[in-house]
Amino acid sequence: xxxxxxxxxxxxxxxxxxxxxxxxxxxxxxxxxxxxxxxxxxxxxxxxxxxxxxxxxxxxxxxxxxxxxxxxxxxxxxxxxxxxxxxxxxxxxxxxxxxxxxxxxxxxxxxxxxxxxxxxxxxxxxxxxxxxxxxxxxxxxxxxxxxxxxxxxxxxxxxxxxxxxxxxxxxxxxxxxxxxxxxxxxxxxxxxxxxxxxxxxxxxxxxxx
Amino acid sequence: xxxxxxxxxxxxxxxxxxxxxxxxxxxxxxxxxxxxxxxxxxxxxxxxxxxxxxxxxxxxxxxxxxxxxxxxxxxxxxxxxxxxxxxxxxxxxxxxxxxxxxxxxxxxxxxxxxxxxxxxxxxxxxxxxxxxxxxxxxxxxxxxxxxxxxxxxxxxxxxxxxxxxxxxxxxxxxxxxxxxxxxxxxxxxxxxxxxxxxxxxxxxxxxxxxxxxxxxxxxxxxxxxxxxxxxxxxxxxxxxxxxxxxxxxxxxxxxxxxxxxxxxxxxxxxxxxxxxxxxxxxxxxxxxxxxxxxxxxxxxxxxxxxxxxxxxxxxxxxxxxxxxxxxxxxxxxxxxxxxxxxxxxxxxxxxxxxxxxxxxxxxxxxxxxxxxxxxxxxxxxxxxxxxxxxxxx
Numbered sequence: 073x074x075x076x077x078x079x080x081x082x083x084x085x086x087x088x089x090x091x092x093x094x095x096x097x098x099x100x101x102x103x104x105x106x107x108x109x110x111x112x113x114x115x116x117x118x119x120x121x122x123x124x125x126x127x128x129x130x131x132x133x134x135x136x137x138x139x140x141x142x143x144x145x146x147x148x149x150x151x152x153x154x155x156x157x158x159x160x161x162x163x164x165x166x167x168x169x170x171x172x173x174x175x176x177x178x179x180x181x182x183x184x185x186x187x188x189x190x191x192x193x194x195x196x197x198x199x200x201x202x203x204x205x206x207x208x209x210x211x212x213x214x215x216x217x218x219x220x221x222x223x224x225x226x227x228x229x230x231x232x233x234x235x236x237x238x239x240x241x242x243x244x245x246x247x248x249x250x251x252x253x254x255x256x257x258x259x260x261x262x263x264x265x266x267x268x269x270x271x272x273x274x275x276x277x278x279x280x281x
Numbered sequence: 282x283x284x285x286x287x288x289x290x291x292x293x294x295x296x297x298x299x300x301x302x303x304x305x306x307x308x309x310x311x312x313x314x315x316x317x318x319x320x321x322x323x324x325x326x327x328x329x330x331x332x333x334x335x336x337x338x339x340x341x342x343x344x345x346x347x348x349x350x351x352x353x354x355x356x357x358x359x360x361x362x363x364x365x366x367x368x369x370x371x372x373x374x375x376x377x378x379x380x381x382x383x384x385x386x387x388x389x390x391x392x393x394x395x396x397x398x399x400x401x402x403x404x405x406x407x408x409x410x411x412x413x414x415x416x417x418x419x420x421x422x423x424x425x426x427x428x429x430x431x432x433x434x435x436x437x438x439x440x441x442x443x444x445x446x447x448x449x450x451x452x453x454x455x456x457x458x459x460x461x462x463x464x465x466x467x468x469x470x471x472x473x474x475x476x477x478x479x480x481x482x483x484x485x486x487x488x489x490x491x492x493x494x495x496x497x498x499x500x501x502x503x504x505x506x507x508x509x510x511x512x513x514x515x516x517x518x519x520x521x522x523x524x525x526x527x528x529x530x531x532x533x534x535x536x537x538x539x540x541x542x543x544x545x546x547x548x549x550x551x552x553x554x555x556x557x558x559x560x561x562x563x564x565x566x567x568x569x570x571x572x573x574x575x576x577x578x579x580x581x582x583x584x585x586x587x588x589x590x591x592x593x594x595x596x597x598x599x600x601x602x603x604x605x606x607x608x609x610x611x612x613x614x615x616x617x618x619x620x621x622x623x624x625x626x627x628x629x630x631x632x633x634x635x636x637x638x639x640x641x642x643x644x645x646x647x648x649x650x651x652x653x654x655x656x657x658x659x660x661x662x663x664x665x666x667x668x669x670x671x672x673x674x
Contacts (some may be wrong), residue, residue: 100626124623130632134653137600137630140660144601144619144631154620 084114086256087274091164091190094248094278095119099161102126102186104148104178105168109136116141124160126151149173152181160186167274169193170226176238183244183281192276195251197231197269216254216273232269239279248278294327294368294375296352300391303424311420312577315411319400322425323391324348324383327367328375330431335459336667337431338373339422340382341439341446344514344571345563347390350382351375356562365646372655377667378435383425385418385446387571389564392421396497396564407566408494415442415578419449423457433457435665436658440464440643441610442571445578448618451599452580452591460598460661462654465607465643467614468580468588468621474609477517478572481510485565494566507565508556515555520606520639524548581621588621595622598664599629600657602650604642630657 084092088111095101097119103112106125109132115121125143127133136143144151148165149172163186165178170193172178182189194216195201204212211221219226230238232251239246249263251272261267263275290296300323303309308318325348330337340350340363347354351361351368367373367380384392387410395410426434437450437458444466451461467474485491488506492499516524528548532538535545544550584590599622603615612633622629634650636642642650662668 124628130635130649133630133632134649134656137632137653138656138660140657140664142598142628142630144623144629145633146631154623156624156626159623159626 084110087166087192087252087276088114090250090252090256090258090276091166091192092119094188094190094276095121095162097121100124100159101162101164102155102160103164103166104152104182105165105171106136106141106143107132109139109141109143111164111166112136112141112143113139147172148178148181152178152185155185157184158187162186162188162190164190166190166192167194170229172228175228175230176242179238179244179279180242183242183279187281188247189244189279190276191235191279192274193230193235194226194274195232195269195272196229197233198273199270202270232263232272232275235275235277236264239277245280246277247280248276250276252276290368291352294351295329297326298348298352299324299326301425301428303421303428309417309420309424311411311417312414313412317393317411319393320386320421320424321391321393321397322383322386322421323388324381324425325350325352326382326429327351327380328378330379330429331667334431335433335435335665336378336662337426337429337434338378338380339426339434339437339450340367340373340380341418341422341437341443341450342382342385343439343441343443344575345511345559345568346443347388348382348384349390350380354562357558362644365644366651366654372651373438373658377662381425381429381434383422385413385571385574386421387413387418387567387574389567394564395494395566395570405497407497410566410570412573413570414574415445415449416453418574419446419453422446422450423454426457433459435667436460436462436661438462438464438654439466441466441640442575444610445470445575448580448591451595451597455592455595455597458597459665460600460657462600462602462657463615463618464602464650465604465610465615465640466618467578467610468591468618469582469614470575470578471614475576477514477609478576480513481572482569484509484513485568488565491565494569496565502560503565504557504560507560507563507568508553510568511559511563512552512556515552517609518639518641520608520637522606522637523639523641526637527551588617589624592622592625592627595625595627597627598661599627600653601629601631602643602653603631603633604636604638604640604647604650605633606637607640607642609640 103125112123126146163182251259251263251268252274303320306319308316350363384390444463447463485506488503490501491503531547533550581588603612619631
């Protein structure tokens with residue numbers, strides 16, 4: 073894993089590294105859908121954050137707990153309501169928004185319990201996805217979107233523009249927006265530009281109440 | 282120095298069995314307002330306390346448990362109740378940790394309880410023994426820790442009523458607990474659980490041999506009532522799936538039903554066996570007292586209805602574990618604890634282990650449960666600076 077091209081020199085996945093750079097040292101962080109706690113462990117070690125995690129899979133929770141991380145089994149749709157207001161400086165939802173039952177409510181909850189929310193998601197309006205659908209008339213299945221429609225956990229895909237519109241409706245300020253290419257590298261244009269909706273594979277948004 | 286397996290294990294564990302009279306025999310102030318003394322606490326320790334006294338793990342037992350967490354039980358000869366979890370090289374590794382397990386106050390295995398002798402009368406206390414609470418049990422354990430010269434337990438671990446003690450430890454003595462593992466437990470004992478306890482107590486008290494609690498003086502033992510109490514309670518420790526898998530409708534040593542009231546079904550004879558072996562090792566009055574202690578356990582009730590208040594600003598690291606088929610202490614009870622800990626900004630990990638074995642799962646060899654505890658302790662030990670001796674096992 074450490075040698076995979078989408079890992080940075082410090083061994084952490086590039087998309088996580090990008091998120092890590094948005095976070096102030098020593099802050100309180102909740103990582104929703106934290107997997108095995110890679111990001112939390114990195115932030116705790118290098119940035120001195122006070123981290124918490126939430127993860128659905130028991131294996132993920134166990135491995136995160138074994139790293140000494142405070143991770144609970146739970147999911148974004150049901151369990152964010154349990155946290156008090158303003159409990160965190162940052163609430164992170166990395167590549168999970170499209171798998172939630174109610175993405176809008178999840179974003180609202182994130183900004184209720186955190187001063188900032190960091191959301192990353194795959195852009196369904198990427199040109200390859202558009203082309204796939206236009207040419208074949210089938211739901212796209214490729215290396216970026218590997219699941220068939222009937223088995224995908226991604227039940228609420230959105231485009232970058234859709235997400236920006238949601239932020240507007242919620243009255244949420246977009247503090248930073250990044251557009252990423254297939255290798256996970258940050259592109260020259262920001263995610264709120266027209267180019268991002270066509271050429272961005274993933275988008276990362278830092279939101280503020 | 283004979284070479285029985287028990288003695289081998291005892292040496293390997295560096296087991297110490299002792300009983301201490303707390304506070305030099307001075308009385309202990311109890312929740313009920315009574316003060317009671319002298320208080321004896323019977324306990325075992327396993328492993329070695331390290332130089333900076335940072336590797337102690339306090340293990341809290343459940344309703345019918347005792348200090349024989351690892352060593353074989355002296356009455357039944359069966360392996361200790363948590364010997365699957367604790368021992369050399371095991372999840373709670375006695376080569377790394379110094380494990381302390383004591384019999385609760387109110388118990389019947391050497392700690393002060395209704396069967397103990399009242400020094401004033403020379404007779405057993407019986408029902409003159411004061412009603413004790415989970416908090417009283419923990420008070421005694423804290424004094425035991427004082428006696429052992431340990432400021433802070435690295436971990437406090439327990440399931441069921443043991444888990445209630447863990448919560449009480451963390452809430453009342455946060456500076457004396459580094460991490461806490463409440464397992465298959467609750468912060469507020471439910472009406473259903475109180476109801477089951479009451480069935481057990483009524484079964485005991487309905488036995489004429491209970492003699493108004495004075496059976497020890499009358500040379501009797503309400504073993505029928507106690508056995509029924511145990512049978513009823515035992516059902517609550519299992520799950521329908523586990524009962525079906527284990528017994529189904531299988532008949533006991535016969536091909537057809539007997540049209541009578543002998544034990545036709547395997548499940549009946551299993552329960553009868555559970556009841557009859559239990560009475561050999563447990564005191565009926567202790568059963569009354571300890572179930573009562575659980576009934577009274579209501580942590581949110583003691584904090585204006587807000588469990589989070591019990592843990593505000595706590596430095597303790599928590600690992601809450603529940604089992605999916607446990608209907609006595611269901612996952613939602615653990616979730617209520619987790620929710621409160623989150624609201625109190627505590628450091629908390631939580632896993633619901635998938636198991637069809639019901640409440641009993643916490644006593645059984647459940648790999649996912651063991652992996653979680655092992656992982657959590659390893660992470661915490663690293664944080665606490667306790668050297669893990671057996672890396673790469």
